[in-house]
Amino acid sequence: DIQMTQSPSSLSASLGDRVTITCRSSQSINNYLNWYQQKPGEAPKLLIFAASSLQSGVPSRFSGSGSRLSGGRSGTDFSLIISSLRPEDFATYYCQQTYSAPHTFGQGTKLEI
Amino acid sequence: EVQLVESGGGSAQPGGSQRLSCAASGFTFNTYTMTWVRQTPGKGLEWLSYITNTGSIIYYADSVKGRFTISRDNAKNSLFLQMNNLRVEDTAIYFCAGSLHYHYGLDVWGQGTTVTVSS
Numbered sequence: 001d002i003q004m005t006q007s008p009s010s011l012s013a014s015l016g017d018r019v020t021i022t023c024r025s026s027q028s029i030n031n032y033l034n035w036y037q038q039k040p041g042e043a044p045k046l047l048i049f050a051a052s053s054l055q056s057g058v059p060s061r062f063s064g065s066g067s068r069l070s071g072g073r074s075g076t077d078f079s080l081i082i083s084s085l086r087p088e089d090f091a092t093y094y095c096q097q098t099y100s101a102p103h104t105f106g107q108g109t110k111l112e113i
Numbered sequence: 114e115v116q117l118v119e120s121g122g123g124s125a126q127p128g129g130s131q132r133l134s135c136a137a138s139g140f141t142f143n144t145y146t147m148t149w150v151r152q153t154p155g156k157g158l159e160w161l162s163y164i165t166n167t168g169s170i171i172y173y174a175d176s177v178k179g180r181f182t183i184s185r186d187n188a189k190n191s192l193f194l195q196m197n198n199l200r201v202e203d204t205a206i207y208f209c210a211g212s213l214h215y216h217y218g219l220d221v222w223g224q225g226t227t228v229t230v231s232s
Contacts, residue, residue, distance in 0.1 A: 034217070046218045050217055055218070101172035
């Protein structure tokens with residue numbers, strides 16, 4: 001099974017800050033990496049799919065990126081970037097690989113004020 | 114409105130069974146790969162199982178393989194999870210979720226149903 005490791009596990013930030021959450025896969029996943037936001041008592045919400053594609057309706061302050069190895073092969077390091085934090089962004093964020101089953105999630109990053 | 118609504122949660126004893134249902138509406142259910150995900154109280158998300166749109170391909174996490182069975186009825190726009198030989202550690206909120214292409218994330222989610230396994 002592919003292991004997904006997120007860092008940090010928690011993060012304190014202020015309104016307007018730019019924050020980066022990282023996710024590392026235990027093997028190459030061909031950029032099949034998704035990011036979700038979950039608020040207490042709610043279901044997760046898809047933000048980013050395929051490492052860098054913004055889901056419809058998601059604000060443009062959210063973006064995703066993946067690394068590339070030499071020769072153009074996709075790497076194993078991914079980032080979720082929030083360019084300027086708003087109050088509604090304080091939540092827990094999860095990465096998930098959908099390259100091969102089981103489609104494992106990272107352990108989550110709790111973003112706090 | 115695109116919607117998934119889970120039902121069937123509740124209390125069960127260790128070794129018992131529970132059947133979860135997920136009713137879909139507002140989208141073309143028979144084009145979606147469907148997935149079950151669970152979340153233990155205060156913990157992260159655990160992927161459990163998926164079934165492709167025709168039901169021809171099914172995968173399970175090792176933690177539930179041999180005990181849980183996923184199925185779907187496209188005529189009734191419904192997804193199911195039959196859970197047998199339940200363990201205390203199966204206590205969680207169970208979400209159904211869907212994706213038009215399983216590589217591109219779960220873009221439709223239900224609100225979740227809670228299963229509590231205790232003696």
